[in-house]
Amino acid sequence: MGELRAAIALLVMGLMLLCGGCAPQGGGAVLPKGIPVVRVRILQACSEARIVATSPLWAKSQADLTPQPVSFPAAPGSILKLVNGGWIAGGVPLGSGELTLTPGRAGTVSVEGRCCRGRYRLVPVGQGLFDVVNDVDVDSYLKGVLPVELYSTWEEEAYKALAIAGRTYAIFESKVTGVRRAYDLNSDERSQMYKGIASETSKSIRAVEATAGVVVAYGPPGQERIFRAYYSSCCGGKTQSSHDAFGDDYLPPLGEFDRGATCSISNKFNWGPVVISKAELSKRFAAWAKRKSEQEGQPRPELRMQGVARIEQAYVNKLGRPVLFYVTDNANLRFMMRAEDVRLAIASEANGGPTVYSGYFNTINEAERIRFIDGHGYGHGVGMCQWCAQRQALLGWRHEDIVIANFPGTKLIRAY
Ligand SMILES: [Zn+2]
Structure with a gap:
């Protein structure tokens, strides 16, 4: 891993003055008010992680009352480890328990090469191992999801439809699945693919901002609820229910639907042998x-x-x-x-x-x-089909209609 020099130096009062006492308090610019925050596990069971920061950041361990200003070298960065229950980076102790690292500015801190908006939370999971969780507002999160999930050439309306499905899925997971654990979502195909700031594109940013706050919901008028709005690459013409695929309780909009040849433009519509x-x-x-x-x-x-x-x-x-x-x-x-x-x-x-x-x-x-x-489709085939959505967008459908066609019986509501 290379020799580490005095990797971390606690900054003196000068920095506090420079920053105008801007220690983040868990809200402010890093985690904007009003937009739900999702907790994305970007690394699992690490024994160490390289932190690279191009400007000072704020560190707060469970024992600290307030965040401490910390400077990590920009290159080659510092290796952070959990030794006997205590955090240490470049020979400097950083407390114990959960450790929160908050960038002074978005895009200035990366952990193991992952540069994300929001803040990083390092969560001990036993025997010197820890998870890295990115707490990020759902819209910033989606800007780093859509370009990994969709082709760059795809239609804007397909991007917007997926923004609504992805937002609903993420918020649902944060309200339901995440309640029992220190994170809501994984950053791979177990939840939605997410690669942070580096993957954002102008198309993903436009789609998220144009649909900000909009989610898809199901239920009697006045009692609509969001649900786990699954999507996958190509349904192959016939979907399966989330009940059959994952053992979830049966929910009509996540049932089985015949989509005909809508997504036959995908080269996985038919495959094999x-x-x-x-x-x-x-x-x-x-x-x-x-x-x-x-x-x-x-x-x-x-x-x-x-x-x-x-x-x-x-x-x-x-x-x-x-x-x-x-x-x-x-x-x-x-x-x-x-x-x-x-x-x-x-x-x-x-x-x-x-x-x-x-x-x-x-x-x-x-x-x-x-x-x-006789293979058909790509992925689990539950809920929204990305290739069906792209085909519908090419046919001139609006994103609102694409979402409702893929989740029959639903309506769009504003969550924030
Ligand atoms: Zn399809």
């Missing part, structure tokens, strides 16, 4: 079961799977899209798995090798390998 050896599938299912068990904190039944001998459809939804598969192992034990889990297991550790793009396929089981045929 994809051929993968049973030996390779066995490795991938084992790796998936291990990781999924760790994530869920309890052993998955698939941990007992002795290789993969056959995969076949077990149940299709009312539109004919498979939602459950049987996976039979070499001991002739049969495991029933969600199509969504089968997709992720097959894609697990594919390392650029052949894989399936959705759980919407059929199979031909051969002696040594499985052929995945």
Whole structure:
């Protein structure tokens, strides 16, 4: 990691005067008032993190009453570690417990190369490990989501439709899922892809600002509620419900819908055959079961799977899209798995090798390998379809109509 010099120096009173006593108090310019803040876990279980700052920032540990002004070197930065429960960077202690780092100005601080708006919260998770969480207002967050989720050439109305879906999803997660933990969202495909300031584009900024405050809601008049407004890349013509895909309670706007050939402009609308050896599938299912068990904190039944001998459809939804598969192992034990889990297991550790793009396929089981045929779509296929939205935008639809068509029975409301 290179030698660290006096990496951090507490600044003297001069800085306080220079800044006019501008220590952030958790609001102000960093986290604007009125716009909901979402907590995005950008790094998980780190043993160290490189902090680079081009201007002073403010650090506050759990024990500090007020934030302390701190200077990190711009290059090569400083390595921050958690040693015996205490934070240390470049030999300088920074207290214990949760540590908050607030940039003096947006864009001046990066953690492990991730430069985000808002502030960074470093949360101990045990044994010298910590998560890095970015507390950021939902609109700044979305500006760094849309360009990663959508192609740069796509229509402005498709961007705006996704801004509304993404905003609803993020706020819902912060109100419901995040209540039980120190973060609301992951920064990868487990939630929405998010890469911070570096990924922002003029198109993403315009789409977020043009729709600021607007979310999609469902319920009787006067009692509309936001919901987990899922979206995915390409539905392949038929969606699946969030109930079938994830085990959520059934909600009509997240049900199964026939979208015809709307997203047939995607090259994943039809795919296959994809051929993968049973030996390779066995490795991938084992790796998936291990990781999924760790994530869920309890052993998955698939941990007992002795290789993969056959995969076949077990149940299709009312539109004919498979939602459950049987996976039979070499001991002739049969495991029933969600199509969504089968997709992720097959894609697990594919390392650029052949894989399936959705759980919407059929199979031909051969002696040594499985052929995945009649594939349709890309992603989980629940809720809004990005390629359907792009097609509708190309046909001249307004973003409001795109959102409601993708979440039938809903209406748009203002959340802030
Ligand atoms: Zn679609």
